[in-house]
Amino acid sequence: MIRATTTDTRVSRQSYWGDDEFRLEMERIFRRCWxxxxxxxxxxxxxxxxxxxxxxxxxxxxxxxxxxxxxxxxxxxxxxxxxxxxxxxxxxxxxxxxxxxxxxxxxxxxxxxxxxxxxxxxxxxxxxxxxxxxxxxxxHGLVFASWNPGAPPLAEELGPAAWYLRGVLDKAGDLVALGPPARARVRTNWKLGSENFAGDGYHLATTHQSPIELGTYLNTEAFPQLEGVSMADMRGRCVVAGNGHAFRVQHYDLPGTEPMFFGYPPDRWQEMAEGLEPGQIDLMSRQSVFHGNIFPNLSLIDAASLSSGDDTPAVSYVQFRVWQPIDSMHSELMLWALVPRWYDDEQRAHSLRANLRMVGLAGIFDTDDLQNWTSVADMSRGSVARATDFVYEGGLSAPKDTEKTWPGDVYDIDHSETNQRELYRRWAELMNDETFASTGAGRRAAR
Ligand code: FES
Ligand SMILES: [Fe+2]
CATH class of the missing domain: 2.102.10.10 (Rieske [2Fe-2S] iron-sulphur domain)
Structure with missing residues (x-):
């Protein structure tokens, strides 16, 4: 049985690993959504x-x-x-x-x-x-398609998420993909990746302890403008943007309004700010990591890091990734590394190295994450396991951030399951919509 409602804090395990559930997802979500x-x-x-x-x-x-x-x-x-x-x-x-x-x-x-x-x-x-x-x-450079003849305009489907995407896509002018996407078949359900990127700050300290110890996270040596600021001053926020879309940002409430785009050359900051609204400048120019998920399966991360050793400059990297469902137990992971068109060869090489090192197929983060997600798949084969639920109760009473002018619902909390609840609210809404029929979704090319 498919179950998950707008108030549910649990999702049945069968919803991830059942073949019938997978077929229904393909029909009601993947033949319908952008x-x-x-x-x-x-x-x-x-x-x-x-x-x-x-x-x-x-x-x-x-x-x-x-x-x-x-x-x-x-x-x-x-x-x-x-x-x-x-x-x-x-x-x-x-x-x-x-x-x-x-x-x-x-x-x-x-x-x-x-x-x-x-x-x-x-x-x-x-x-x-x-x-x-x-x-x-x-x-803004992202090409979406939908099999659904009655699909709403893309901008309508994105809703408030469009404002956040524009922050990522427009701040440095046109972005270009550094080659075709990297691809790998992974043994897990697509939803585990989507829900993690949607805003799982909670797993960082446990799953990703090694990169913290290695010092790949934000540090004042890499970002001189953060002199006197510590990791503890970072405020994580979760954003529910509606229609299943959600984001999480590691943000620094630094004094003043001067733009500071971590990982980009300081002499570009003013120009970068010119294409953005004040709220987008506040969000984008004071973040060390911004990530999220556009429902159902497009994830993104926009961050800055050292490109290799301690003696390399901190550099920005942007990655979009798709969790392509293959069956209930397998997905194809596709990763696109993007850079500003104006990056020279050296900047592109640094950014690509940071991208590969942090979130590439053999990067520090994905190696850690996939270990957990394949483990979840392995431990969900039996009927006893499948009769249990996954729990999404974190941050139930999270306060809304009333200071920020960012659109959607902004929560003043870092470790929360707010965003996963939004993803599964939308998932359940579509899975339970018996009025949607996808037959005849494609049509012949017009002459
Ligand atoms: S299958 Fe006959 S031409 Fe394509
Ligand atoms: Fe992770």
């Missing part, structure tokens, strides 16, 4: 494409000859062969390996071998364009 598919810089030029998975279906995401971003089912409309086998590339057309039907990167069927000999004169090519993903939208 899902992240690519960063615009991955498909910057006409003809650029990447192949991705959208809610369990393989898709090609292209920038067509007119510069428009589109997404199609990666399956020939003749007899279903996989059309594009590469992860990325540039091509104006895709030719099927079976009988040779050829499609443009706008999804239209253009070429049919031996058309006159094999098919009737009435054969209508325009009826066999690729199955188009009905909605594709870009938000």
């Amino acid at each position: 899902l992240f598919v690519a960063h615009e810089s991955e498909i910057a030029e006409p003809g650029d494409y990447v192949t991705r998975n959208l809610g369990g279906e393989d898709v090609i995401v292209t920038r067509d000859e007119q510069g428009e971003i589109r997404a199609f089912l990666n399956s020939c409309t003749h007899r279903g062969t996989q059309l594009c086998r590469a992860d990325l590339g540039n091509s104006s057309h895709f030719r099927c390996s079976y009988h040779g039907w050829t499609f443009s990167n706008s999804g239209d069927l253009k070429g049919v071998p031996e058309r006159k000999q094999v098919f009737e004169p009435s054969f209508d090519k325009s009826a066999f364009g690729l199955v188009r993903v009905p909605h594709v939208e870009s938000f």
